[in-house]
Amino acid sequence: MSLLIKGGTIVTASDTYVGDLYVDGETIHSIGTSLDVAADRTLDATGKLVIPGGIDVHTHLDMPFGGSSSVDDFQTGTIAAAFGGTTSIVDFAIQEFGNPLQQAYDTWQEKARGKAAIDYGFHMIMREVDDAILKEMGAMVDLGVTSFKLFMAYPGVFFIDDGAIFKAMQRSGEIGATICMHAENGLVIDALVEQALKQGHTEPRYHALTRPPRAEAEATHRAIALAEMANVPVYIVHLSAAEALAELTAARDRGLPAFAETCPQYLFLDYTNYTEPGFEGAKYVMSPPLRDKSGQDELWRGLRGNDLQAISTDHCPFCFNDAGGKLLGRGDFSKIPNGAPGIETRMALVFDGGVATGRISVNRWVELTSASPAKIFGMFPKKGTLAPGSDADIVIFDPNGESVISASSHHMNVDYNPYEGRRVRGISETVISRGEVIIEGGSFLGRPGRGQFMQRDSRFVGEELPWDTTSNT
Ligand code: URP
Numbered sequence: 001m002s003l004l005i006k007g008g009t010i011v012t013a014s015d016t017y018v019g020d021l022y023v024d025g026e027t028i029h030s031i032g033t034s035l036d037v038a039a040d041r042t043l044d045a046t047g048k049l050v051i052p053g054g055i056d057v058h059t060h061l062d063m064p065f066g067g068s069s070s071v072d073d074f075q076t077g078t079i080a081a082a083f084g085g086t087t088s089i090v091d092f093a094i095q096e097f098g099n100p101l102q103q104a105y106d107t108w109q110e111k112a113r114g115k116a117a118i119d120y121g122f123h124m125i126m127r128e129v130d131d132a133i134l135k136e137m138g139a140m141v142d143l144g145v146t147s148f149k150l151f152m153a154y155p156g157v158f159f160i161d162d163g164a165i166f167k168a169m170q171r172s173g174e175i176g177a178t179i180c181m182h183a184e185n186g187l188v189i190d191a192l193v194e195q196a197l198k199q200g201h202t203e204p205r206y207h208a209l210t211r212p213p214r215a216e217a218e219a220t221h222r223a224i225a226l227a228e229m230a231n232v233p234v235y236i237v238h239l240s241a242a243e244a245l246a247e248l249t250a251a252r253d254r255g256l257p258a259f260a261e262t263c264p265q266y267l268f269l270d271y272t273n274y275t276e277p278g279f280e281g282a283k284y285v286m287s288p289p290l291r292d293k294s295g296q297d298e299l300w301r302g303l304r305g306n307d308l309q310a311i312s313t314d315h316c317p318f319c320f321n322d323a324g325g326k327l328l329g330r331g332d333f334s335k336i337p338n339g340a341p342g343i344e345t346r347m348a349l350v351f352d353g354g355v356a357t358g359r360i361s362v363n364r365w366v367e368l369t370s371a372s373p374a375k376i377f378g379m380f381p382k383k384g385t386l387a388p389g390s391d392a393d394i395v396i397f398d399p400n401g402e403s404v405i406s407a408s409s410h411h412m413n414v415d416y417n418p419y420e421g422r423r424v425r426g427i428s429e430t431v432i433s434r435g436e437v438i439i440e441g442g443s444f445l446g447r448p449g450r451g452q453f454m455q456r457d458s459r460f461v462g463e464e465l466p467w468d469t470t471s472n473t
């Protein structure tokens with residue numbers, strides 16, 4: 001099957017020009033200002049943006065958590081992602097206590113098999129770090145799982161101590177892997193939660209009040225310091241607070257290889273959402289929590305100036321009205337399952353709130369949502385750009401189209417949308433995954449199970465390497 005996409009404005013992280021793009025099979029064959037080639041199908045992209053498919057490097061599909069399970073599986077979650085212009089995800093496999101990483105890898109492959117509609121990869125969450133696990137990290141890299149998430153939060157669930165983090169970081173340096181850090185001081189947070197509950201504070205907003213920005217900033221500082229001592233890069237996930245960004249900026253100003261993502265919820269929602277009437281605030285319970293609106297300009301500064309390198313979603317949906325969802329925490333905010341949906345809305349929200357408002361350029365939008373995550377997580381240039389030889393993961397995006405976000409029309413398997421009623425500019429009109437049109441005319445035309453596992457490289461591609469990588473080998 002061949003496709004000719006004609007007359008669109010081709011946008012990558014670095015270029016913007018009007019041109020034609022010819023897809024032969026699963027990859028991009030050629031790009032030119034006016035291609036004269038016969039194709040099985042021609043798509044007219046006049047007046048539209050032609051961009052590389054979005055890459056969301058932080059999702060939790062079918063994830064057991066807090067006595068519940070996230071409600072999008074690999075089928076519903078990846079179809080929703082496709083509707084939103086995302087053609088690749090990296091989800092988190094979770095090591096069980098006492099079990100090898102291989103078991104988590106196998107479990108997550110099983111979850112995805114026959115279901116994933118777009119390409120997918122895995123990070124590995126490590127809950128224990130001993131000699132056997134440190135050794136096994138190398139086997140994971142050989143399988144294409146080249147990043148590992150560690151938690152400084154959730155004592156008793158995911159938390160591991162600084163010594164274990166340090167050892168995992170040293171090992172990541174040996175094998176060229178990336179450590180992704182959930183940076184919040186979980187021990188302090190648990191103390192604050194206990195005190196709040198003792199005082200009878202049970203409402204959702206106490207989730208935010210017991211997870212102060214300084215708990216994130218302190219952990220961010222510590223994560224970077226540990227990485228500096230281990231002489232490895234570190235990637236901070238779901239950075240939310242301006243105070244944490246200041247730590248990252250200071251480290252980068254010193255030339256350290258510290259990287260971070262933020263998420264749309266930290267750019268477009270804020271603490272006041274927790275004060276919505278009744279139990280509504282539970283919809284926004286996630287960790288780190290939503291912050292004061294005043295910090296959002298700082299996040300945009302970070303995104304513009306490359307102190308933040310990526311925007312992911314941390315998609316982790318729990319229903320609002322289900323007994324096994326957010327309602328678990330009625331009467332005790334600490335029992336509300338942490339997480340919110342967003343896999344479908346990322347590209348349009350960031351286009352609308354970033355590009356259409358002039359906060360970032362259209363190229364930076366592509367960079368933050370596709371090119372840069374592809375580089376950091378070993379997918380570039382197969383993914384993350386439009387170039388001959390790259391996978392034909394392409395979105396024809398209408399910058400003038402508008403939609404109103406709503407749970408009544410979204411495709412995520414969750415009964416609310418945190419952005420309910422928000423009007424956004426920009427629609428992912430036609431979505432192509434490895435040469436196959438999977439979204440067109442508002443319909444999903446793909447097939448669950450067509451998504452392929454991405455065996456990722458164990459090195460940054462195309463990123464500057466300001467640190468001495470040889471000292472780890
Ligand atoms: O609240 C969140 N973020 N839930 C998902 C788990 C995590 O820490 O990323």
Ligand code: ZN
Nearest residue numbers: 182237238287
């Ligand atoms: Zn996390």
Ligand code: ZN
Nearest residue numbers: 058060314316
């Ligand atoms: Zn997460």
